[in-house]
Amino acid sequence: MIHTPIQFSLNGEKRSVAAHPMEPLLDVLRRECGATGTKYGCGEGECGACSVIINGELAMSCMIPACQAADATIETIEGLARDGELHPVQQAFLETGGAQCGICTPGMVLAAVQYIRHPERSPGGAAEALEGNLCRCTGYSAIFRAVELARSRMESA
Amino acid sequence: MTSAAPPYRYVGHSVLRREGADKVTGRAIYIDDRATPGCLHAKTLRSTIPAGRIRAIHFPPHIPWHEFTIADARDLAENVVALILDDQPVFCDGIVRHLHEPILVLAHPDHGKAEEAVRAIRVDYDEEPGVFDIGPGPVMKSYRIDHGEIDAAFAESDVVLEGTYQTGAQEHVYIEPNGFIAEWKNGVATLRGSLQCPYYVHKAVMRALGLPAEKVNVIQETTGGGFGGKEDFPSVLGIHAALLARKSGKTIRLMYNRNEDMASSTKRHPSRSLIRTGCSRDGKLLALDFEFLIDGGAYSTLSAVVLSRGILHGSGPYRWKAARLVGHCHFTNSPPYGAFRGFGAPQSQFAIELHLSRLADQLGIDPAELRRRNFLHRGDVLPTGQILAEDPNLEAMLDRALDISDYHEKRKKPRGGGSGVGVSATLHGTGFTGNGEVYLASKVAVEARADGKATILVASTEIGQGTETIFSQMVAEALGIPIGDVVFHRPETDRVPNSGPTVASRTCSVVGRLVQRAAEQLRDRLSGASIADHVRRHGVAREEAVYTPPPGLVWNEDSYRGSAYGAYSWAIMVAETTVDPVTRAPKVEAIWNTTDVGTIINPVLAIGQMEGGIAQAVGWATCEQVVLRKGAMANGQMTNYIIPTSADAPSIVVEFIENPYAEGAYGSKGVGELPMDGPASAIVAAINHAADAGLAHIPATPEDLLS
Numbered sequence: 001m002i003h004t005p006i007q008f009s010l011n012g013e014k015r016s017v018a019a020h021p022m023e024p025l026l027d028v029l030r031r032e033c034g035a036t037g038t039k040y041g042c043g044e045g046e047c048g049a050c051s052v053i054i055n056g057e058l059a060m061s062c063m064i065p066a067c068q069a070a071d072a073t074i075e076t077i078e079g080l081a082r083d084g085e086l087h088p089v090q091q092a093f094l095e096t097g098g099a100q101c102g103i104c105t106p107g108m109v110l111a112a113v114q115y116i117r118h119p120e121r122s123p124g125g126a127a128e129a130l131e132g133n134l135c136r137c138t139g140y141s142a143i144f145r146a147v148e149l150a151r152s153r154m155e156s157a
Numbered sequence: 158m159t160s161a162a163p164p165y166r167y168v169g170h171s172v173l174r175r176e177g178a179d180k181v182t183g184r185a186i187y188i189d190d191r192a193t194p195g196c197l198h199a200k201t202l203r204s205t206i207p208a209g210r211i212r213a214i215h216f217p218p219h220i221p222w223h224e225f226t227i228a229d230a231r232d233l234a235e236n237v238v239a240l241i242l243d244d245q246p247v248f249c250d251g252i253v254r255h256l257h258e259p260i261l262v263l264a265h266p267d268h269g270k271a272e273e274a275v276r277a278i279r280v281d282y283d284e285e286p287g288v289f290d291i292g293p294g295p296v297m298k299s300y301r302i303d304h305g306e307i308d309a310a311f312a313e314s315d316v317v318l319e320g321t322y323q324t325g326a327q328e329h330v331y332i333e334p335n336g337f338i339a340e341w342k343n344g345v346a347t348l349r350g351s352l353q354c355p356y357y358v359h360k361a362v363m364r365a366l367g368l369p370a371e372k373v374n375v376i377q378e379t380t381g382g383g384f385g386g387k388e389d390f391p392s393v394l395g396i397h398a399a400l401l402a403r404k405s406g407k408t409i410r411l412m413y414n415r416n417e418d419m420a421s422s423t424k425r426h427p428s429r430s431l432i433r434t435g436c437s438r439d440g441k442l443l444a445l446d447f448e449f450l451i452d453g454g455a456y457s458t459l460s461a462v463v464l465s466r467g468i469l470h471g472s473g474p475y476r477w478k479a480a481r482l483v484g485h486c487h488f489t490n491s492p493p494y495g496a497f498r499g500f501g502a503p504q505s506q507f508a509i510e511l512h513l514s515r516l517a518d519q520l521g522i523d524p525a526e527l528r529r530r531n532f533l534h535r536g537d538v539l540p541t542g543q544i545l546a547e548d549p550n551l552e553a554m555l556d557r558a559l560d561i562s563d564y565h566e567k568r569k570k571p572r573g574g575g576s577g578v579g580v581s582a583t584l585h586g587t588g589f590t591g592n593g594e595v596y597l598a599s600k601v602a603v604e605a606r607a608d609g610k611a612t613i614l615v616a617s618t619e620i621g622q623g624t625e626t627i628f629s630q631m632v633a634e635a636l637g638i639p640i641g642d643v644v645f646h647r648p649e650t651d652r653v654p655n656s657g658p659t660v661a662s663r664t665c666s667v668v669g670r671l672v673q674r675a676a677e678q679l680r681d682r683l684s685g686a687s688i689a690d691h692v693r694r695h696g697v698a699r700e701e702a703v704y705t706p707p708p709g710l711v712w713n714e715d716s717y718r719g720s721a722y723g724a725y726s727w728a729i730m731v732a733e734t735t736v737d738p739v740t741r742a743p744k745v746e747a748i749w750n751t752t753d754v755g756t757i758i759n760p761v762l763a764i765g766q767m768e769g770g771i772a773q774a775v776g777w778a779t780c781e782q783v784v785l786r787k788g789a790m791a792n793g794q795m796t797n798y799i800i801p802t803s804a805d806a807p808s809i810v811v812e813f814i815e816n817p818y819a820e821g822a823y824g825s826k827g828v829g830e831l832p833m834d835g836p837a838s839a840i841v842a843a844i845n846h847a848a849d850a851g852l853a854h855i856p857a858t859p860e861d862l863l864s
Binding site: 035036038040044046049077090099100101104109128130133134135137138139143 | 333
């Protein structure tokens with residue numbers, strides 16, 4: 001494969017990687033950036049395990065060609081916890097049982113963060129906001145409780 | 158929760174998931190996250206016919222084959238995936254018995270070239286007709302249970318009702334596909350994988366590669382979901398990866414993509430149940446004649462055990478004057494069906510529960526009331542002759558479930574009015590069936606180590622259900638030490654004793670009991686000293702515990718009589734379902750559940766098991782349709798195999814009624830599978846109420862309600 005240099009910002013750090021322009025961003029993040037918190041689940045934009053936030057939008061990185069990430073600002077799960085302190089959404093997932101096997105968790109946590117940042121984009125609430133992220137363990141109830149817990153803590157903080 | 162405040166410091170408390178911080182931060186390393194520089198990427202060549210013979214395999218000359226490592230049956234010591242009957246070959250032995258059956262594996266440093274090569278190989282077949290329905294194929298296994306005088310019981314019945322009930326296959330859809338990494342160094346195979354049962358893989362690799370136990374080490378990586386799907390199936394990947402590692406001398410990476418995983422892996426067994434019951438006019442159950450048929454697929458794998466659990470649960474939590482339960486598992490040309498949460502019990506209990514809801518309608522008795530009149534009590538005799546030692550208290554559980562669901566108001570809604578309610582009552586035996594636990598002879602160890610900590614050594618895996626946390630709670634409790642001073646050793650066959658497979662709702666109650674015992678022995682040995690002090694003076698201390706059956710638990714495998722399980726867990730489910738007037742799409746609005754799984758070790762984790770299991774049952778009942786073409790899953794993608802999303806998730810209410818089991822760890826019984834048993838029948842009963850329909854199968858689709 002012909003690799004070309006691509007630059008983007010990952011969790012606030014400038015990165016320059018070599019990738020095929022049409023390679024899924026998911027593979028680039030995992031291989032070139034060691035960002036293995038972003039998971040492969042289906043490779044066809046259905047499960048959401050590979051969710052990242054690109055230029056403020058939640059996106060499935062398995063469906064984004066690397067060239068589209070040029071000069072983008074990308075947030076992955078690795079960027080959420082600061083100085084060893086869990087983000088309130090991560091802490092809430094831990095407390096309510098929102099993470100079981102954990103494979104959907106990074107993408108799910110990012111989707112929840114995005115929902116709390118922009119609740120107006122999901123008039124149907126968390127059930128709508130998280131619809132693109134599949135979880136097979138929890139039945140979503142504990143995830144909904146985590147979102148509510150994090151939201152109330154962040155509002156009162 | 159209806160329990161009093163727990164008397165313990167750790168047990169009964171929602172201790173945070175111990176590996177949870179690694180999971181929510183993305184730091185947890187799953188198999189595909191492990192870097193393997195210099196590795197080879199492996200791919201599997203699979204059959205493209207469901208039945209027939211391989212005539213020739215052609216390797217086209219445009220591929221530089223010398224760059225590849227290729228392995229097939231000729232490289233094996235024995236062409237067998239060792240499990241129970243050892244009828245499944247690692248690679249087709251010239252005869253193809255199902256689609257997607259492995260023929261050979263190859264590996265190359267470039268993943269793309271490995272994929273290209275496997276696509277380029279051409280196989281010539283002599284195709285033969287396959288068998289794809291339950292019935293015409295040979296019988297793999299049969300079981301029969303006779304209880305009482307069945308003909309006399311039918312003769313004294315006022316009402317006899319017959320019915321046929323069917324359930325479809327179900328795909329596990331663990332969000333992490335199967336994957337293995339294998340290394341071969343100095344004659345030792347080291348395998349890392351996403352798996353539930355390290356010693357299953359260990360045994361299978363030993364046999365297939367002809368290696369002694371000490372030359373195979375199987376290590377469980379953080380596992381992204383199993384649900385039974387990673388019970389036996391990972392042995393196939395383990396053998397393939399180890400074989401290529403031995404042949405190439407290189408590290409082998411064998412990662413399935415989603416489609417390969419779905420198409421080739423095991424599924425829940427499709428079932429057909431023929432039920433005939435006799436009862437009195439006032440709804441006293443007298444006679445049960447139950448024929449339970451499952452599709453086993455092309456090889457036996459675990460199907461006989463699934464069949465066994467199916468018929469053992471087919472009489473439900475009820476007293477029958479007489480019962481005859483007959484089970485047959487048939488070979489077909491489908492990929493082998495395998496373990497999936499519930500293991501046959503969801504299929505048979507779907508049938509009996511939906512049958513009872515139909516019977517209630519025929520008798521003009523409320524379905525909840527019909528069940529209440531027939532519930533089991535302490536001292537009642539189950540069809541195998543087991544005298545029920547515990548008192549299930551099902552009436553109280555039912556009352557509570559009807560109350561919190563406002564069941565009686567919902568029942569008043571008109572049939573066909575678009576909204577309906579259904580109820581079910583189910584049981585689930587804790588641990589392996591019959592003498593299974595005796596044969597397993599599970600062993601655990603707890604060690605006091607020089608770091609001042611207690612280390613748990615078990616082969617029981619953390620797959621999301623909370624093994625690591627609950628075992629740590631038990632050990633901290635028994636030793637009276639902070640939970641931070643308890644270490645859970647990663648399951649690794651070189652290091653941990655064989656505590657048996659992580660299946661059958663046995664981990665918390667059965668294996669946990671051994672962990673508790675080992676920790677209590679260690680506490681006695683420390684006799685008040687701290688671990689650090691004891692180790693300084695006497696060295697490392699190791700305490701082991703080996704399974705011994707509870708007193709009075711006797712099972713005769715030949716006559717199929719006796720106590721099938723040491724304890725049962727119980728659940729009531731109430732489902733409310735709507736049916737869209739235009740699209741006819743059923744939607745499960747809410748499930749109310751009361752559950753007795755004994756003492757709750759960790760409320761957050763236990764609720765998570767119930768909620769998650771119920772959601773899987775909702776999917777099985779409504780949207781999850783495995784489309785079988787030539788016996789194999791044709792819709793092996795998440796695009797067209799639909800599991801519930803957050804928007805589909807019903808509201809789920811779970812309440813525990815704790816009824817401790819003296820032989821289970823801290824009073825616990827099995828948890829994981831019970832929630833799979835009851836929802837589907839309650840959902841279909843609710844759909845039939847909402848749509849004035851008579852569905853007797855799942856998945857219940859909009860198309861079923863249009864016709």
